[in-house]
Amino acid sequence: GFRLEGRSSVSVRAVSATLLLHQNLSAGSKPVITDWKIDRIRQVWVEMEGLGIWDPVAEILVNLMTNWLKLSLANAISQRVKEVVQDRLDRLSLSLV
Secondary structure (H helix, E strand, O other): OOOOOOEEEEEEOOEEEEEEEEOOOOOOOOOEEEEEEEEEEOOEEEEEEOOHHHHHHHHHHHHHHHHHOHHHHHHHHHHHHHHHHHHHHHHOOOOOO
8 A cells, every 4th residue: 555654854953942930948948840931942953754756845944844833832831841941850869947
């Protein structure tokens, strides 16, 4: 039968974010994220293979759309990133007191 194969990769040049933490001044308290926002994403580049001679055309179209929508993409992944960072903070055994 008919079968398509291919691959794609995504590269991000740089990301800047704001992270605000709160930690009670009591023994054993953990830092808690009170605000998390991805402020800026520099160039996003998608490489594609598997469409033959259409690879460059697809890359150009996808990259135009991706760079146009990059802040929307940042908002889409922001909550998950916040959860992962908070999970890592919860595992830390540090105390300011």
